[in-house]
Amino acid sequence: MQRKVLSGVVALVVVLSMVGMALAAQPGFIPPPDSWDETYEVVVVGGGFAGLSAAYFAKKAGADVVLIEKMPFVGGNSIINGGIYAAYTSKLQLAEKQGESDSPEQHIADTIAGGDFMGDPALVENLVYGSPIILDLLLDNGLQVRPVVARVGGHSCFRTYTTINQTGADIVAVQKKMVDEAGVPVFLNTKMNYIYREKPMEGRVLGIRVETAQGERNIRATKGVVLTTGGFANNKEMVKVQAPWISDDVGCTNHVGATGEGLILAKQLGANTLHECYVQLYPFADPDTGILDAAAVVPCNGPGFGMVYVNSEGKRYVDEGERRDVNSMAALNSGGFPTFSIFSDEMVDLCSTREDIEKFIKQGRCLVADTLEELVEKINARTYRGQKVNMPVENFIATIRQHNEYIEQGVDPDFGKKIEPNLAKKIEVGPFYAIPQWPSVHHTMGGVKITPRTEVEDIWGNVIPGLFAAGEVTGGVHGTNRLGSNAIPDCAVHGMIAGTMAATGQPPVLKK
Numbered sequence: 006m007q008r009k010v011l012s013g014v015v016a017l018v019v020v021l022s023m024v025g026m027a028l029a030a031q032p033g034f035i036p037p038p039d040s041w042d043e044t045y046e047v048v049v050v051g052g053g054f055a056g057l058s059a060a061y062f063a064k065k066a067g068a069d070v071v072l073i074e075k076m077p078f079v080g081g082n083s084i085i086n087g088g089i090y091a092a093y094t095s096k097l098q099l100a101e102k103q104g105e106s107d108s109p110e111q112h113i114a115d116t117i118a119g120g121d122f123m124g125d126p127a128l129v130e131n132l133v134y135g136s137p138i139i140l141d142l143l144l145d146n147g148l149q150v151r152p153v154v155a156r157v158g159g160h161s162c163f164r165t166y167t168t169i170n171q172t173g174a175d176i177v178a179v180q181k182k183m184v185d186e187a188g189v190p191v192f193l194n195t196k197m198n199y200i201y202r203e204k205p206m207e208g209r210v211l212g213i214r215v216e217t218a219q220g221e222r223n224i225r226a227t228k229g230v231v232l233t234t235g236g237f238a239n240n241k242e243m244v245k246v247q248a249p250w251i252s253d254d255v256g257c258t259n260h261v262g263a264t265g266e267g268l269i270l271a272k273q274l275g276a277n278t279l280h281e282c283y284v285q286l287y288p289f290a291d292p293d294t295g296i297l298d299a300a301a302v303v304p305c306n307g308p309g310f311g312m313v314y315v316n317s318e319g320k321r322y323v324d325e326g327e328r329r330d331v332n333s334m335a336a337l338n339s340g341g342f343p344t345f346s347i348f349s350d351e352m353v354d355l356c357s358t359r360e361d362i363e364k365f366i367k368q369g370r371c372l373v374a375d376t377l378e379e380l381v382e383k384i385n386a387r388t389y390r391g392q393k394v395n396m397p398v399e400n401f402i403a404t405i406r407q408h409n410e411y412i413e414q415g416v417d418p419d420f421g422k423k424i425e426p427n428l429a430k431k432i433e434v435g436p437f438y439a440i441p442q443w444p445s446v447h448h449t450m451g452g453v454k455i456t457p458r459t460e461v462e463d464i465w466g467n468v469i470p471g472l473f474a475a476g477e478v479t480g481g482v483h484g485t486n487r488l489g490s491n492a493i494p495d496c497a498v499h500g501m502i503a504g505t506m507a508a509t510g511q512p513p514v515l516k517k
């Protein structure tokens with residue numbers, strides 16, 4: 006009898022160890038731990054717009070939540086963002102005050118057309134209908150914005166709000182305050198390096214493994230893991246594989262942590278991905294550094310107010326109101342390096358603030374002169390990545406005069422720019438300003454495939470139970486090309502959906 010029991014135990018041990026070996030033998034699969042170091046209902050990974058939003062809404066929906074961030078501070082790309090936010094309306098109703106009108110249908114149509122009809126309409130609807138909800142919530146929690154809305158490239162309406170200091174840090178500060186007040190613990194310097202699933206390519210997501218200065222820890226998520234780890238624009242190898250047309254000398258606007266490992270870990274457990282080859286260049290980065298500094302946001306806000314982009318020959322090369330991809334390709338094909346945004350004193354308060362422009366002038370990022378001739382002298386006197394330009398003054402003056410006529414007539418026969426004569430200004434009265442600019446790697450439109458409820462789908466089209474994603478780590482919202490100022494609402498709205506879904510299994514209602 007005793008011998009029978011013993012041989013039974015031995016057989017069981019052998020079978021169990023064989024199962025363990027089989028699971029461990031699956032390439033890349035690590036079996037879930039027998040015991041966990043910590044347990045929460047919802048584990049949000051990545052502390053940018055999407056993650057802060059997910060953590061806040063999961064907590065507000067009653068869940069026990071933790072937010073994990075690999076860097077020493079939250080914010081990611083969101084904290085260095087330019088602070089421009091697209092919403093068809095808000096409690097401030099700035100467009101209406103400027104005499105302009107807008108609608109959710111128009112914002113949806115612009116976003117879908119701006120991505121060559123490759124974006125998922127249901128995700129775009131989330132972005133558009135959720136955008137004013139999030140903006141109003143942020144305003145209620147102390148966010149301040151500037152008093153003008155802009156028409157940014159690819160948008161047909163004046164719907165882009167700018168935060169008071171023209172930086173995403175304004176929004177991150179409000180979101181962080183909301184997360185803290187809600188009582189969500191935030192673990193910094195804590196990097197997710199594995200996502201646990203019940204079985205290889207099968208079953209529920211159970212939690213994550215993180216590395217910290219004190220070693221590795223396993224964190225269990227009983228209701229769900231929300232992936233908000235951002236894009237991969239600062240992972241040169243991934244960008245090279247996905248978009249080999251981008252040459253090595255092109256800079257990058259992203260923070261150092263935009264390296265895409267969240268996307269790779271999701272793929273490892275079977276997540277489907279899409280649109281990874283769509284990598285956006287920002288057309289107006291600092292030509293010396295490739296960085297999207299505060300001065301580089303001014304050209305983005307300019308087209309509706311009459312700003313002109315000229316090449317190193319002093320000629321226009323694009324419809325300034327065009328999408329970013331069109332603007333970037335036109336710049337790269339403009340025949341020289343760099344290009345310049347030109348505007349007059351009257352436009353300063355519409356596209357920026359006087360204080361900011363003064364700062365950019367002191368930094369050498371913005372050139373100023375009393376006459377157009379002197380402005381060209383200053384453009385030609387400077388170097389750009391060690392190179393000089395030799396802009397012919399007569400070309401430049403002819404370009405500006407011609408453009409002034411187009412503003413007066415309300416049509417642009419050269420490039421077909423949309424001109425609202427009541428809002429677009431002529432470049433007639435000095436001082437005149439020039440901001441040098443050049444394309445730089447900026448946004449990764451592709452990522453994990455999600456349902457409109459932010460559930461991550463696997464490569465067979467099934468939802469992976471317990472895994473949600475939001476923000477730049479996802480694909481399919483923007484299609485081939487993201488419109489400027491659409492990322493903040495994308496991230497924050499889908500973060501709201503993901504947090505609520507993980508906590509309750511139901512999405513929030515967005516349409517009124």
Ligand SMILES: Cc1cc2nc3c(=O)[nH]c(=O)nc-3n(C[C@H](O)[C@H](O)[C@H](O)COP(=O)(O)OP(=O)(O)OC[C@H]3O[C@@H](n4cnc5c(N)ncnc54)[C@H](O)[C@@H]3O)c2cc1C
Nearest residue numbers: 051053055075081082083087088089197235476477492493
């Ligand atoms: C310079 C710049 C300016 C921009 N300006 C605008 C703008 O004005 N308007 C607009 O709409 N969009 C703008 N964008 C785009 C927008 O800012 C981004 O798409 C958005 O911030 C992405 O938010 P996110 O929450 O998805 O990712 P992020 O804000 O990048 O946050 C992801 C976080 O996850 C963390 N993380 C990553 N991997 C791990 C891991 N393994 N473990 C733990 N943590 C991890 C990262 O450190 C990071 O903090 C700008 C982008 C840049 C780079």
